[in-house]
Structures are given as structure tokens and as C-alpha cells.
Amino acid sequence: MVAKVFVSAQEVADRAGVSRSAVSRTFTPGASVSPETRARVMEAADALGYHVNHLARGLMRNESGIICLIASDVATPYRSALLRELTLQLQQGGKVAMLINTDRSDGSVDRALRQAIRYRADASIILSGLPDKSIAQLCLRSGQRLVLINRDDDQPGPLRINLDDHEAAGRVATAFVRAGCRRLAFANSEAGTPSLMAREEGFVAAATALGLAVTVERFGWTGYEAGKVLAQRLLTRRERPDAVFCATDLLACGFMDAARQQFSLTIPDQLCIAGFDDIEQASWSSYNLTTFSQPIREIASRAVEWLGAPIPEDHSPRRDSLRLKADLVWRGSIRGG
Amino acid sequence: MVAKVFVSAQEVADRAGVSRSAVSRTFTPGASVSPETRARVMEAADALGYHVNHLARGLMRNESGIICLIASDVATPYRSALLRELTLQLQQGGKVAMLINTDRSDGSVDRALRQAIRYRADASIILSGLPDKSIAQLCLRSGQRLVLINRDDDQPGPLRINLDDHEAAGRVATAFVRAGCRRLAFANSEAGTPSLMAREEGFVAAATALGLAVTVERFGWTGYEAGKVLAQRLLTRRERPDAVFCATDLLACGFMDAARQQFSLTIPDQLCIAGFDDIEQASWSSYNLTTFSQPIREIASRAVEWLGAPIPEDHSPRRDSLRLKADLVWRGSIRGG
DNA sequence: CAGTTTGTTGCACGCCCGTGCAAACCAGTG
DNA sequence: CACTGGTTTGCACGGGCGTGCAACAAACTG
Incomplete structure (x- = not known):
């Protein structure tokens, strides 16, 4: 059994002849490292194939970078298109998408949200079903953000995106x-x-x-x-x-x-x-x-944008509910377009 | 700013009046805990809304439970159907899927694999494109498993699933x-x-x-x-x-x-x-x-099954290459079915 | 030259968890 | 009662990382 043997920052540090902190700082934007050490670290990192462990980083930063997408019927044309757009935009925002399939059974969404909590997802985006109030509250209490797309719920806290x-x-x-x-x-x-x-x-x-x-x-x-x-x-x-x-x-x-x-x-x-x-x-x-x-693109961009924005200090009347416009696309199935 | 405040095992331990180890063991199948302490721990955990931190657990166990799905054109009927089946079966196997979108540009798959490494994914399943040999080797060296679906590559190491x-x-x-x-x-x-x-x-x-x-x-x-x-x-x-x-x-x-x-x-x-x-x-x-x-179901089940199986000690002639049969579905677009 | 500022580096700690080890406990036996 | 075997529990460590703090070096300032 070849155990997992990812190379750690310590190994890079040893090879580059610096402290582990230096390695850490090299991969932390804005940290103070001299150009020489940075270069030596990068060289060692490349040679060894080092990649920052986002699990550990998430532990430290209290921010995993993971966004949970919760949906059923993901092979459906509309759903898959929305998922595509969401994952794309999340990636561009430096996040990564975790996909959880739900079915129509009771508690399916709740189980998905529990999984999101276990992985300390920064947020969950729900495309199908509705979570139980209590579990939704738990998410919010835990500092996890919630987005509901086309689920016309009225509890405060999550961002709700709906159409007209x-x-x-x-x-x-x-x-x-x-x-x-x-x-x-x-x-x-x-x-x-x-x-x-x-x-x-x-x-x-x-x-x-x-x-x-x-x-x-x-x-x-x-x-x-x-x-x-x-x-x-x-x-x-x-x-x-x-x-x-x-x-x-x-x-x-x-x-x-x-x-x-x-x-x-x-x-x-x-x-x-x-x-x-x-x-x-x-x-x-x-x-x-x-x-x-x-408006799939807009739905996705609004969601991602909201996730990136800081939570306001004051409990101001925040725009947590969006109603977007669905444009009528005229084709040939109605007379006299 | 409401910082992330997920409840930790320590808090549960305090509330239940036991040590943190007891909490940990309660949530570790097969560990030795008396029924009473387990009950007290569970009660406290429920009350506080505790969920094991899979980031930290992954760090410890050296096994994140994350499987990376790498694909382009995910909104396409065939792709989305395959993704659906894969995510479903992974979920049933206790894993969780991380979805990474690629495009047709060079290095897109490589970047996706790097992300997989950063999150210490247990495996990556590639549905589109082909990774560079060097990065694929890095994955394998790191103990990450690789599955290539319908990518007729011939390098050893990954599981290759193809059709006839x-x-x-x-x-x-x-x-x-x-x-x-x-x-x-x-x-x-x-x-x-x-x-x-x-x-x-x-x-x-x-x-x-x-x-x-x-x-x-x-x-x-x-x-x-x-x-x-x-x-x-x-x-x-x-x-x-x-x-x-x-x-x-x-x-x-x-x-x-x-x-x-x-x-x-x-x-x-x-x-x-x-x-x-x-x-x-x-x-x-x-x-x-x-x-x-x-044979979408079979593709998915073979992949998931292979991921679950232990890596054999000996470098035996392992079945790392599967060729599945595509059945002809007779409908009406050819005469004389 | 002494004194100050600026920039870089290493140490040590904490994030949250699982687990080896030894201590503690409990019940059973002779 | 002493002793044994088994179970349960807490301690302490390590996994990989980010970061405050202090030490240090270099570069200025007057």
C-alpha cells in the first residue's frame, strides 16, 4: 500500500535551507519575503512538486474555499447549465465547488447541508428542495452563508434569488x-x-x-x-x-x-x-x-458576488432577496411573433 | 463580521463533562467508548450542533474523502448524465465529489489536477482532456489515484475505462x-x-x-x-x-x-x-x-469500486484497463430494425 | 558614530482532529 | 483479600499550515 505522501512545506524548507515559515510566506500573498528566499523556495517547491495543503490552510484560516452546490436532477438541461455557470464563476473567484446530489426524499437537503458543515464549506448554494429551518439556522450560526436559487423561502439570512x-x-x-x-x-x-x-x-x-x-x-x-x-x-x-x-x-x-x-x-x-x-x-x-x-449568468454572478462581499457589521436592510427578470425569447411556437 | 464559529469537539467535551478524546472516539466507528459516555456525548453534540471537521480529520487520517471530477462541457447531456451517476455513487460510497470545470485550453486539466492535489483529493476522475505526463506522475507519486474515462491513454498507473x-x-x-x-x-x-x-x-x-x-x-x-x-x-x-x-x-x-x-x-x-x-x-x-x-452506470460503478479497493502490494498484472461494451439501441432511424 | 527605521527571518503557538500509551477502573476468580 | 484480564479514559503528540512576536541585519538619518 503506497500511503499518501504529499510533500509538505517542511520538506521544501529543508531543501531550500530556510525555515518552514519562509515557505509558508512565499505562498501567502502579501507576506514579507525577500526575493532571494522566495526564489530558492519556489525552486525547491517546483523540484519536489509541492502544493499548499488547502485542508490545513482551511483549518488555520477558518476558510476552506469550498462552496457546496446542493441540487437534484443535475443531469437535466436547465440544472446542468446552471451548475456549469456556477462552477465556472466560482473557479474564477478562486473557490472550488463541491457537488452534492439530493433526491426528493425528506431530509435529503438536510443531509447535504450536514456534509457541507463537515467540510467547513464557506457557503452552500441550494438549487433544489428546502432545508429544515433548524439546520439552516445552524449553518448561519456557524458562519456559513446560504444561497437559495428559485426556492421562494422567506426566512432571513440566506440570499434568495428568484425570477419574476x-x-x-x-x-x-x-x-x-x-x-x-x-x-x-x-x-x-x-x-x-x-x-x-x-x-x-x-x-x-x-x-x-x-x-x-x-x-x-x-x-x-x-x-x-x-x-x-x-x-x-x-x-x-x-x-x-x-x-x-x-x-x-x-x-x-x-x-x-x-x-x-x-x-x-x-x-x-x-x-x-x-x-x-x-x-x-x-x-x-x-x-x-x-x-x-x-438569466443563468446573472444568477450565478449575483450569487458569487454576494459570497465574496463581506458581511456588513450593521444589521442594515441588506438586499438579501433578488428578483431577476426572465426575458421572453420569441421563436416560432406562438403565432405572430 | 460574524467569524466562522463552528463548534469543536472540545466544546462538546466540556459540555458533556468528558475529555475531548471521548468525543473523538464517539464519532470514530470501532473505537472503545462506554454506552453512557457515548450517550452523553451525543446529547451534547446534538444540542450544540456539532459536526466532525472533515478538514482536520482528513489531515490526520491522510485521507480527505474528496474525489475530484474533472470535466469540460458539463452541461452537455452525456456529460451531465455521467457526472450525475458518478456523484451519486461516490456519495453512496461515503465520498464527496469536487467538481472542476476545464476548457479546451492547454494546461486546463493540469491546473485542475493541481487543485485536486491542493485539496488532497483521494482521487481524480478525468472525463475530458488529458493531463501532462509529469503532473499525472506527481499525482500518482503523491498517492492520489487517477481514473481516465474515455481517454484512450496508455500510461500505466491510472484506471482507464473505455468503450469498444x-x-x-x-x-x-x-x-x-x-x-x-x-x-x-x-x-x-x-x-x-x-x-x-x-x-x-x-x-x-x-x-x-x-x-x-x-x-x-x-x-x-x-x-x-x-x-x-x-x-x-x-x-x-x-x-x-x-x-x-x-x-x-x-x-x-x-x-x-x-x-x-x-x-x-x-x-x-x-x-x-x-x-x-x-x-x-x-x-x-x-x-x-x-x-x-x-454504460454510464457501469462506468461509474467500476470507477468507484476501483477507488474503494485497496492498492495491491505486489505489482501484479492488475486490471487497470477496462473496455466496456456499448449496446446498440434500436429505434427508428435505421430501416428494418 | 549612535540612533532610528525598514525589511526579513525563525520560533513557537494554535487551528481540530485521531490515536498510542499508560493509568484507572471494574468485575470476576481462587 | 490479592490478583488477573478486560474495558474505559485522559494525556500528549503529531499532522500541515498561518501568523504574532522578537531577534536580527541592513539601510538611513542627523
Whole structure:
């Protein structure tokens, strides 16, 4: 068994003929080292293949540099795109991402947060689920920062980043009406997360204001297959909808495929469709889906920026809650773009 | 500034009225603690919200529990699916995944590996690119284990997991011929990674053996848009191909969309298509793509299993190179399945 | 030249944990 | 009671690092 034998600062010091402190200072920006010693240290370090032990450094500095990303369904187009952007920007900020998968079971997020605590992560970014209040409080008490993305929670402490789901959904209703649609429907999943429900409520509210009723159907999780089932259910109704707003693009893709292949409908002539997220597939020409783009870059940059900023002394009315705008991307699934 | 104030074992010990060792032993499986003290410690730990500091534990044990995943294009369907499976299985094995994004620039993988060393990762799993020999050697010398997935490298030390790309590609050629196709083409990206090239070579070799020539076209990276361009190029040729093997499913999706919409071809009647990876979209009914499924679960489980196994004393002829089989998933893009 | 400033270096301590070792304890035996 | 074997406990050390402090050297200042 070849034990772990990473080279330590002491070995570098011995080889360079200096004290270990000198080595440490060489790798600490702003520390006082003469150019000569620095050079000798660097040479020895290169020769030996020395790399600062961030575990030990984290112990000392009380700052591990680790940011925990907590998410489920990470292989989903939208999630993976967000994860990509987050990890990229964290890396640029000198942090490193620790990825923890959650499932839909109870306590899954709590377990993930416990892991984050064990590794003394500087912060946790939660993309799915909601932690128990007590464990969230523990994180905050411990000095760990928390970011909730698209989880419409209201407890103070974490940074909450959300979209204007409600308002955006209203814009779709208007667009549908302008396209001459009268029989509106909303295709949702049964997941019932705040942002999905906000889209549904926003759509229904706006339609009602325009004097139209909305048929709402909910099924399964927000995936392609669920979209097909939803199409099955909505398109076999007596009063077949002529416009459907799907809560996510994945649902929309499944919906469109079923609409075209099983019901021989043409889009957008016989049926208008809108989605949400602007996943890559929405732009594929088979779908060419009109949808809302999640401001992924901005979400990530706001989160990272907030993590880098110092915690203010005063308990001032800090902007811990952001509501970003989702832009409507016009493509071909609604008439008269 | 609320400094980090994670509760330490000492505080738990004080509260429970025992020594710090007792606390440590309580959280160390197999250590000798009486039931009473264990109970008192647990109670105090719960009350204070204590969690073992894995940074310090890693320092002691010389084993951080961190596994580094190094990859580019993590938002891609295939990559994200593999990442998901890896992180899941690592979690089940009690490890934790650290995700490092690379780009296509030189030294990107090397920088990622350096980061892995700094955090004293127990192992690194590389999904994209190839590390420089010297840095790879440094990892191995340091006792860090290395796994290369679909990177057909031949240096000893790392575990290398590859597919039977060459042979699989041959099976497609046969299928095309059986479907009555005569004018074969291969659509590749310019990335030139070993597995992509193996698919190309395997296809060409098999076709040649069957007495058919293959038109090869390469463009861009392995994405949807590149697939469209490749269709543009291949389908405007004098001798239009009647069967195209795309190096990846993403290329195939782009290719199919262009073939249908710009060239009004029907699939599989006028054009047979095959892909590779079996990404989720391949099963979407707009594509219904015949393709090879990457044995993602097996790749992940083999990797995790290998990481968990002890390094054998003797330098025996260890199975450090695995070649897994990619199964052909018959769908509707080749005639006569 | 004495005195002061500036810059560099090494020592020693602490961060939090696991563990070898020896002391302490406890129950059982003759 | 003395003795033995087994279990539990605390002490002290080490793992790799950053940093305050004091010692020291060099460079100025008057």
C-alpha cells in the first residue's frame, strides 16, 4: 500500500535551507519575503512538486474555499447549465465547488447541508428542495452563508434569488390572446415548487383578467415524458385548448411531440405553445420554442458576488432577496411573433 | 463580521463533562467508548450542533474523502448524465465529489489536477482532456489515484475505462448495409479525441471490409449546431449519402433536423442515421434515434469500486484497463430494425 | 558614530482532529 | 483479600499550515 505522501512545506524548507515559515510566506500573498528566499523556495517547491495543503490552510484560516452546490436532477438541461455557470464563476473567484446530489426524499437537503458543515464549506448554494429551518439556522450560526436559487423561502439570512415568474407568466397570457387564442391551458408538474406554482398562478390570474378561463392540468415531475402525458390529457378534452403554457421547456418538448405525432396538430397554426427556462433544446429547430430565458449568468454572478462581499457589521436592510427578470425569447411556437 | 464559529469537539467535551478524546472516539466507528459516555456525548453534540471537521480529520487520517471530477462541457447531456451517476455513487460510497470545470485550453486539466492535489483529493476522475505526463506522475507519486474515462491513454498507473468504440462502429456499418444503404458517410467533429476517432476508424474499416467507401466529414465540436453544418456539407454532395453515422447523438440531432427541414428528407426512408451516447433526447419521438448506449452506470460503478479497493502490494498484472461494451439501441432511424 | 527605521527571518503557538500509551477502573476468580 | 484480564479514559503528540512576536541585519538619518 503506497500511503499518501504529499510533500509538505517542511520538506521544501529543508531543501531550500530556510525555515518552514519562509515557505509558508512565499505562498501567502502579501507576506514579507525577500526575493532571494522566495526564489530558492519556489525552486525547491517546483523540484519536489509541492502544493499548499488547502485542508490545513482551511483549518488555520477558518476558510476552506469550498462552496457546496446542493441540487437534484443535475443531469437535466436547465440544472446542468446552471451548475456549469456556477462552477465556472466560482473557479474564477478562486473557490472550488463541491457537488452534492439530493433526491426528493425528506431530509435529503438536510443531509447535504450536514456534509457541507463537515467540510467547513464557506457557503452552500441550494438549487433544489428546502432545508429544515433548524439546520439552516445552524449553518448561519456557524458562519456559513446560504444561497437559495428559485426556492421562494422567506426566512432571513440566506440570499434568495428568484425570477419574476408570476409576472412573466402574465406576459404569455397576453401573447396568446394577441395570437387569437381563446382556449388557454396550463401544463404543470405535480412537483409544486414555488416557482412552478407562481407561473401557474400568474398565468391564471392574467388570463382571468383578460376574461378567459384556464384549464390546468398537473402530472408527474417536470420531464419530457410528463409533457407527453399532459398533452394526452389536455388534447383529448371536449374543448381542446388552442394555446398551452408549459411550466418548463422539458414539459413543452414532450407536449409538442405528442401534439404533433399523436394528434397531428401543427404548431403554431393549430396550437400555440410556450415554455420556460430556454434550455438548449428549445432552440433546436424541431421545437423552435418560444420560452422564457433564465438569466443563468446573472444568477450565478449575483450569487458569487454576494459570497465574496463581506458581511456588513450593521444589521442594515441588506438586499438579501433578488428578483431577476426572465426575458421572453420569441421563436416560432406562438403565432405572430 | 460574524467569524466562522463552528463548534469543536472540545466544546462538546466540556459540555458533556468528558475529555475531548471521548468525543473523538464517539464519532470514530470501532473505537472503545462506554454506552453512557457515548450517550452523553451525543446529547451534547446534538444540542450544540456539532459536526466532525472533515478538514482536520482528513489531515490526520491522510485521507480527505474528496474525489475530484474533472470535466469540460458539463452541461452537455452525456456529460451531465455521467457526472450525475458518478456523484451519486461516490456519495453512496461515503465520498464527496469536487467538481472542476476545464476548457479546451492547454494546461486546463493540469491546473485542475493541481487543485485536486491542493485539496488532497483521494482521487481524480478525468472525463475530458488529458493531463501532462509529469503532473499525472506527481499525482500518482503523491498517492492520489487517477481514473481516465474515455481517454484512450496508455500510461500505466491510472484506471482507464473505455468503450469498444471501434467494434461498435463496425456494427453500425453492417446495420446500414443490411438496410440496403450503399453510400455511407461519417459525421465527426474536429475535436479528434481518441474515442471519436476510434468510432470513425472502426466505421471506415468495417465499411471497407464490406466493399463500401465512406465519406468522412469533420467540423466544429460535438454539438447540435455542428451537426447541422455537417448535414449541410454532406447532403449537398453530388453523391448524396443514404446513411450517416454521427459520432455523437448531439451531432445526430442537428443532422436530422437539417436533413428534414432543409433537405426535406424522411428518416429512415430516404436517409438512415445512427448516433452514439444514447442521450435522453435520442429517445424523444422527434428523433427516435438508433444509437449506442454508454454504460454510464457501469462506468461509474467500476470507477468507484476501483477507488474503494485497496492498492495491491505486489505489482501484479492488475486490471487497470477496462473496455466496456456499448449496446446498440434500436429505434427508428435505421430501416428494418 | 549612535540612533532610528525598514525589511526579513525563525520560533513557537494554535487551528481540530485521531490515536498510542499508560493509568484507572471494574468485575470476576481462587 | 490479592490478583488477573478486560474495558474505559485522559494525556500528549503529531499532522500541515498561518501568523504574532522578537531577534536580527541592513539601510538611513542627523
